[in-house]
Amino acid sequence: MAENTMPKKIIATTSLAGCFGCHMSLLDIDERLLELIELVEFNKSPINDIKEFTKECDIGLIEGGCCNDENVHTLISFRQHCKVLVAVGECAIMGGLPALRNVIPLQECLAEAYLHGPTVADSNPQRIIPHDSDLPKILDRVYPCHEVVKMDYFIPGCAPRADLIWDALVALVTGQELKLTYDTFKFD
Amino acid sequence: MEKTIHAVINKYNGDETRLMDILLDIQAELGYLSDATIACVAKTLNIPQVNVEQTASFYHFFARAPRGACTVYLNDSVVAGFNGRAAVARAFEEAAGCSFGQVSPDGRIGLFDTACIGMSDQEPAALINDEVFTSLTPARARELVAGLRAGQTVAALKGDRLGDGQNAHPLVRAMVRNNICRRGAIVFDDYQPGAALRRVVAMSSSEVIALVKAANVRGRGGAGFPTGNKWEFARRAPGDVKYIFCNADEGEPGTFKDRVILTELPQLVFEGMAIAGYAVGAQQGLLYIRNEYRYLRAYLEQTLADLRAHHQLGPSIAGQAGFNFDVKIQFGAGAYVCGEESALIESAEGRRGEPRDRPPFPVEKGYLQRPTVVNNVETLCSVVKVILRGPEWYNSLGTAESKGTKVLSVSGDCAQPGIYEVAWGLTVNDILKMAGAQDVQAVQVGGPSGACIAPAEFNRKLAYEDLATGGALIVIGRQRDLLRDVVLNFARFFREESCGSCVPCRALTGMSQLVLEKIIAGQGAPRDLDRLLVWATLMKRNRCGLGQTALNPIVSTIKNFRGLYEQRIKAGDDRFEPAFDLAAAVQDYEAAVAVPQE
Ligand SMILES: Cc1cc2nc3c(=O)[nH]c(=O)nc-3n(C[C@H](O)[C@H](O)[C@H](O)COP(=O)(O)O)c2cc1C
Ligand code: SF4
Ligand code: SF4
Numbered sequence: 119m120a121e122n123t124m125p126k127k128i129i130a131t132t133s134l135a136g137c138f139g140c141h142m143s144l145l146d147i148d149e150r151l152l153e154l155i156e157l158v159e160f161n162k163s164p165i166n167d168i169k170e171f172t173k174e175c176d177i178g179l180i181e182g183g184c185c186n187d188e189n190v191h192t193l194i195s196f197r198q199h200c201k202v203l204v205a206v207g208e209c210a211i212m213g214g215l216p217a218l219r220n221v222i223p224l225q226e227c228l229a230e231a232y233l234h235g236p237t238v239a240d241s242n243p244q245r246i247i248p249h250d251s252d253l254p255k256i257l258d259r260v261y262p263c264h265e266v267v268k269m270d271y272f273i274p275g276c277a278p279r280a281d282l283i284w285d286a287l288v289a290l291v292t293g294q295e296l297k298l299t300y301d302t303f304k305f306d
Numbered sequence: 307m308e309k310t311i312h313a314v315i316n317k318y319n320g321d322e323t324r325l326m327d328i329l330l331d332i333q334a335e336l337g338y339l340s341d342a343t344i345a346c347v348a349k350t351l352n353i354p355q356v357n358v359e360q361t362a363s364f365y366h367f368f369a370r371a372p373r374g375a376c377t378v379y380l381n382d383s384v385v386a387g388f389n390g391r392a393a394v395a396r397a398f399e400e401a402a403g404c405s406f407g408q409v410s411p412d413g414r415i416g417l418f419d420t421a422c423i424g425m426s427d428q429e430p431a432a433l434i435n436d437e438v439f440t441s442l443t444p445a446r447a448r449e450l451v452a453g454l455r456a457g458q459t460v461a462a463l464k465g466d467r468l469g470d471g472q473n474a475h476p477l478v479r480a481m482v483r484n485n486i487c488r489r490g491a492i493v494f495d496d497y498q499p500g501a502a503l504r505r506v507v508a509m510s511s512s513e514v515i516a517l518v519k520a521a522n523v524r525g526r527g528g529a530g531f532p533t534g535n536k537w538e539f540a541r542r543a544p545g546d547v548k549y550i551f552c553n554a555d556e557g558e559p560g561t562f563k564d565r566v567i568l569t570e571l572p573q574l575v576f577e578g579m580a581i582a583g584y585a586v587g588a589q590q591g592l593l594y595i596r597n598e599y600r601y602l603r604a605y606l607e608q609t610l611a612d613l614r615a616h617h618q619l620g621p622s623i624a625g626q627a628g629f630n631f632d633v634k635i636q637f638g639a640g641a642y643v644c645g646e647e648s649a650l651i652e653s654a655e656g657r658r659g660e661p662r663d664r665p666p667f668p669v670e671k672g673y674l675q676r677p678t679v680v681n682n683v684e685t686l687c688s689v690v691k692v693i694l695r696g697p698e699w700y701n702s703l704g705t706a707e708s709k710g711t712k713v714l715s716v717s718g719d720c721a722q723p724g725i726y727e728v729a730w731g732l733t734v735n736d737i738l739k740m741a742g743a744q745d746v747q748a749v750q751v752g753g754p755s756g757a758c759i760a761p762a763e764f765n766r767k768l769a770y771e772d773l774a775t776g777g778a779l780i781v782i783g784r785q786r787d788l789l790r791d792v793v794l795n796f797a798r799f800f801r802e803e804s805c806g807s808c809v810p811c812r813a814l815t816g817m818s819q820l821v822l823e824k825i826i827a828g829q830g831a832p833r834d835l836d837r838l839l840v841w842a843t844l845m846k847r848n849r850c851g852l853g854q855t856a857l858n859p860i861v862s863t864i865k866n867f868r869g870l871y872e873q874r875i876k877a878g879d880d881r882f883e884p885a886f887d888l889a890a891a892v893q894d895y896e897a898a899v900a901v902p903q904e
Contacts, residue, residue, distance in 0.1 A: 190888055197881050224894040249899035255892040266886045268833060 136182025146280035186254035325656030365639030374416025397444035401451035422559035426717035485724025521697035527682030528776035543677035557642035558753035560778035578686025704730035719783030755855035811853030
């Protein structure tokens with residue numbers, strides 16, 4: 119594939135309010151991972167456990183939407199450090215499963231989770247809703263990424279198929295247009 | 307309750323295709339359509355309950371919960387807004403003791419918003435139990451509520467304030483005014499009922515069609531389809547049973563010309579339908595008229611009866627054996643999309659007004675799967691005059707591609723809103739001058755689905771080859787906030803009226819409204835304009851004209867008034883979203899953890 123004349127593209131990835139399923143799907147490209155390593159270099163990402171950005175990146179892959187303030191700060195820092203941001207999967211694009219709570223007031227959600235839920239029973243005798251300066255603050259609702267920062271591309275699916283992620287990445291890295299065949303966006 | 311329902315259903319011979327009439331009549335008797343009513347209707351008609359449910363839930367004049375002994379539907383159109391609707395609405399709310407969307411605590415008065423009711427030249431206007439109240443003021447609103455509270459009837463409250471012309475007819479008695487400011491050579495010219503029918507029976511059906519084709523009559527409902535061709539298709543379509551539909555749904559905000567034509571010249575419209583029937587070989591006609599014009603019902607029924615008595619409808623019209631044609635009136639129940647011809651047909655068959663996939667076109671398979679011609683009110687009027695005066699005369703009026711006249715509905719910021727029948731080819735400036743409009747910021751041509759143009763384009767001609775229009779011109783003065791008072795109102799309208807079948811139409815009408823609100827609130831990002839324009843291209847994929855044009859107000863104002871958007875958009879780093887406010891987003895959480903939980 120690509121000759122090593124071009125400097126490798128630098129990629130960062132993160133999982134915000136997601137389930138890591140999208141990252142699993144990325145790993146699901148199997149032996150093409152080796153090809154990918156030829157094409158790109160990973161920076162901040164759970165894949166290599168680099169915790170902070172150490173350089174400016176070309177592509178940021180975002181899994182999950184924003185359910186707390188830490189997600190927001192992470193997303194903003196991705197926007198600051200990455201030239202292109204890609205929302206990967208339903209959660210990043212629309213909030214996904216976590217956004218099911220958006221129709222319920224936050225107070226009620228917290229009360230159900232920590233005070234009245236059937237699994238709480240007597241395990242919270244002091245009736246505390248967890249809060250601490252080290253804990254992220256929960257947002258009033260789950261925000262899709264594009265409601266917080268500009269997102270450049272969206273890869274749909276829950277999780278998006280490995281092939282689709284692969285094709286999209288190759289297109290982004292090589293600058294070639296992604297061929298969207300009918301079955302790419304036909305889901306039923 | 308069951309007795310009432312059975313009686314109504316019997317009246318319509320248990321015919322499920324009459325579900326619209328059945329539900330309208332039952333609601334008139336019982337006040338609203340409860341779950342028990344729906345179940346009973348389904349059982350009696352022997353159809354699935356969900357079929358009744360979906361029709362009942364689709365139209366906004368069908369009430370699934372009580373809406374008060376007196377229900378006020380206050381028009382929420384752009385022009386109503388210009389003319390002080392907000393203050394009138396507040397007066398209604400204060401007097402009734404409830405907000406819009408609710409019923410007063412004593413159950414006497416319900417207040418509801420409604421889309422344009424076809425009174426843009428006499429706003430703010432409201433429908434109260436099917437009666438029209440025009441030119442409302444806050445004082446009048448308080449007076450009305452007090453009267454209703456005191457047990458006065460709606461008719462008594464209307465009093466003797468009757469409009470001009472046939473609005474004062476004993477069977478109409480409406481305070482609506484015609485405001486005919488200019489009579490043109492075709493629709494509002496002299497008219498002798500029945501003369502065209504006598505001519506027609508001396509010709510063959512193909513000769514009639516040839517005449518209409520030679521005159522180059524084009525449909526006045528907006529699309530401008532050649533009428534002669536439409537009739538020809540229907541005539542050639544196989545089958546003995548065919549239908550002529552007159553489209554009087556007139557739901558495009560700012561349009562009210564069909565209301566005035568039906569008030570002053572219903573005979574002309576029905577004569578046009580009979581001529582179409584003769585040409586196409588159809589024996590049954592249907593006038594589909596919006597529920598907002600229900601106050602014309604008795605008058606139109608009487609007109610039909612008179613025409614039958616004069617052998618201008620019914621068997622052997624004009625003494626010609628075999629020329630049988632009659633007209634039935636079908637009311638809608640509040641849904642703009644039902645003006646789209648295939649949705650109109652669905653609605654007339656008793657279903658949700660959801661447009662059909664085409665082909666097949668209505669001229670092949672329309673009402674009850676039979677060939678059906680759908681024509682606008684004004685189109686049918688034009689044809690009658692073509693028969694009487696010939697295609698040469700008709701062709702002498704108008705422009706190269708637009709023959710004859712157009713009846714315009716002019717409203718908004720001008721001295722003389724009303725009806726203007728003019729030859730095609732006049733400029734927007736000509737009309738503005740006639741209507742006494744000064745200091746004009748913009749003109750919305752053709753209603754929300756048309757275009758919003760700036761003064762630089764006021765020299766453009768009203769004609770299919772330049773500015774095509776179904777006839778609505780809304781004049782927008784300098785003093786108006788174009789985005790908030792006009793474009794946002796239209797965006798809400800389309801979101802509300804989308805039938806929901808097509809994903810782009812259903813989703814993007816809502817999303818574009820949110821983006822517009824964001825921009826108006828000063829939270830827009832520069833990329834928002836690009837997003838809206840991209841979405842507009844996706845909207846072209848929708849099934850019907852509603853979705854295809856729903857973003858036109860946004861697109862045409864971005865094109866013609868870009869500065870108004872840019873003024874409100876946050877300059878600066880386009881990578882972030884100005885509308886996102888982290889401090890506000892964590893407020894609920896901070897409140898939840900701040901108080902000790904009991
Ligand atoms: C959303 C929508 C609403 C429409 N509303 C009307 C209407 O109120 N009256 C009308 O005559 N045509 C309306 N039309 C156009 C009709 O579909 C149809 O083209 C017209 O009735 C044909 O009659 P004509 O050929 O005489 O113009 C509407 C179209 C769409 C897409
Ligand atoms: S999109 Fe699906 S797979 Fe991806 S994070 Fe959300 S839930 Fe998990
Ligand atoms: S475009 Fe909109 S109104 Fe028309 S059929 Fe589709 S969803 Fe319904």
